Amino acid sequence: xxxxxxxxxxxxxxxxxxxxxxxxxxxxxxxxxxxxxxxxxxxxxxxxxxxxxxxxxxxxxxxxxxxxxxxxxxxxxxxxxxxxxxxxxxxxxxxxxxxxxxxxxxxxxxxxxxxxxxxxxxxxxxxxxxxxxxxxxxxxxxxxxxxxxxxxxxxxxxxxxxxxxxxxxxxxxxxxxxxxxxxxxxxxxxxxxxxxxxxxxxxxxxxxxxxxxxxxxxxxxxxxxxxxxxxxxxxxxxxxxxxxxxxxxxxxxxxxxxxxxxxxxxxxxxxxxxxxxxxxxxxxxxxxxxxxxxxxxxxxxxxxxxxxxxxxxxxxxxxxxxxxxxxxxxxxxxxxxxxxxxxxxxxxxxxxxxxxxxxxxxxxxxxxxxxxxxx
Amino acid sequence: xxxxxxxxxxxxxxxxxxxxxxxxxxxxxxxxxxxxxxxxxxxxxxxxxxxxxxxxxxxxxxxxxxxxxxxxxxxxxxxxxxxxxxxxxxxxxxxxxxxxxxxxxxxxxxxxxxxxxxxxxxxxxxxxxxxxxxxxxxxxxxxxxxxxxxxxxxxxxxxxxxxxxxxxxxxxxxxxxxxxxxxxxxxxxxxx
Numbered sequence: 001x002x003x004x005x006x007x008x009x010x011x012x013x014x015x016x017x018x019x020x021x022x023x024x025x026x027x028x029x030x031x032x033x034x035x036x037x038x039x040x041x042x043x044x045x046x047x048x049x050x051x052x053x054x055x056x057x058x059x060x061x062x063x064x065x066x067x068x069x070x071x072x073x074x075x076x077x078x079x080x081x082x083x084x085x086x087x088x089x090x091x092x093x094x095x096x097x098x099x100x101x102x103x104x105x106x107x108x109x110x111x112x113x114x115x116x117x118x119x120x121x122x123x124x125x126x127x128x129x130x131x132x133x134x135x136x137x138x139x140x141x142x143x144x145x146x147x148x149x150x151x152x153x154x155x156x157x158x159x160x161x162x163x164x165x166x167x168x169x170x171x172x173x174x175x176x177x178x179x180x181x182x183x184x185x186x187x188x189x190x191x192x193x194x195x196x197x198x199x200x201x202x203x204x205x206x207x208x209x210x211x212x213x214x215x216x217x218x219x220x221x222x223x224x225x226x227x228x229x230x231x232x233x234x235x236x237x238x239x240x241x242x243x244x245x246x247x248x249x250x251x252x253x254x255x256x257x258x259x260x261x262x263x264x265x266x267x268x269x270x271x272x273x274x275x276x277x278x279x280x281x282x283x284x285x286x287x288x289x290x291x292x293x294x295x296x297x298x299x300x301x302x303x304x305x306x307x308x309x310x311x312x313x314x315x316x317x318x319x320x321x322x323x324x325x326x327x328x329x330x331x332x333x334x335x336x337x338x339x340x341x342x343x344x345x346x347x348x349x350x351x352x353x354x355x356x357x358x359x360x361x362x363x364x365x366x367x368x369x370x371x372x373x374x375x
Numbered sequence: 376x377x378x379x380x381x382x383x384x385x386x387x388x389x390x391x392x393x394x395x396x397x398x399x400x401x402x403x404x405x406x407x408x409x410x411x412x413x414x415x416x417x418x419x420x421x422x423x424x425x426x427x428x429x430x431x432x433x434x435x436x437x438x439x440x441x442x443x444x445x446x447x448x449x450x451x452x453x454x455x456x457x458x459x460x461x462x463x464x465x466x467x468x469x470x471x472x473x474x475x476x477x478x479x480x481x482x483x484x485x486x487x488x489x490x491x492x493x494x495x496x497x498x499x500x501x502x503x504x505x506x507x508x509x510x511x512x513x514x515x516x517x518x519x520x521x522x523x524x525x526x527x528x529x530x531x532x533x534x535x536x537x538x539x540x541x542x543x544x545x546x547x548x549x550x551x552x553x554x555x556x557x558x559x560x561x562x563x564x565x566x567x
Binding site for chain 2: 297356
């Protein structure tokens, strides 16, 4: 990747940002390969979990585009300022070396002030202070305008309402329905239709968490005892990772979730499937698994709709087999990880609220078979 | 110079000893079973027994020295709805847990057995509802309510508003100086 190319791109997006400051054109939806490359470089550490992206620089909605523009503007301007400062420091260093060499021959350095250069230095300082003020003012105006554009969507009518409850260390996701039995409760996975505004109502049951899907919107805190909400919209279908962005305890890092933006039809299919009560077990193994589930510790915390299990402390497991991840996006949902998780969740997520459990091999196999049948 | 050395040694050693003593309190034993684990179903609840008294070595619940385990016990105390009957230790339709009176014994293994087995007149059995190690955590917390655990490990101030003293500022059950929740300050208890 050539530096000149990067610079050119940075300049293009700078120009775009500046022009958008003045005229508010519709945001160009071009795809820059260089953007991808840069994003990859910058977000390498974040893109750890396969599938889906988690980056401010791959926006998937109008609001996220504004945030990206702002990011590039700040990056470009501060980058240029950084380069200028470094250049000036370098020049000063080289000059002082030259002066030192010259001074070593003389015994007495000349310390009388040079009026001409004093004046010049004064002018330079005045100019740079002025420039700094102008730049900061520019930043202020641009972030104000970006903020205004982001919040303009908050007035959207008839949004899809989703309640998000932050818990140590996972996310409860609830789609409310007028008929309470038709509510959908799931965990760590938010399905949304593309092109429709979504209002999130955020709550917390324990400490302050922060909801952040970089591809879609900025952060929003979940405060215990206080409801917060915001509206966002995804314009491009895809899978976007989110992460708790406010330190909330031992497993803060493994408090992730995924936002699946899909077409209206796909979303409706998913929603209807989630509204159904759990699938009754069909094989003998699954039946045995359900029996174990219902008589052991599981039911104290977990709900499986259509069975007596109605714990409200842990994630709702009615359709756990339909979720690609368990343990708040930190483990793939396979038979092996499920079994390991049930026996000793602290091995992969120390301190998690789920306790260690003791099951015989046969019982564990049956339990996992039952959970895997909950499509 | 000697003095300086001594002072330096003191400055280094004193915090170090502090660290050594406080390890156990702070250790987060996510995967540690208490040494006394295992069902204690044949535990004696009173002094009455047939034949010669047998020696029962007291069970030592290590969770009572660990702040994390007791904080977990405190969480479970409300998760499992112990507060529903025992309130926050003061008792409601269940007996209070913060005084020195125990109906079925106040030793760790007795509290454990009471939780596992349940007791007549209302106390349900929690057998199979919690893994044993979590019951030991609850038992440790229950004993902290009456100040029977080391105060440096007992739960401190709550995050939310609470009407009672934090568990770590209770005196031991036998020689209690404060009358919790009576509203009478200790200085007014015995008029001069």
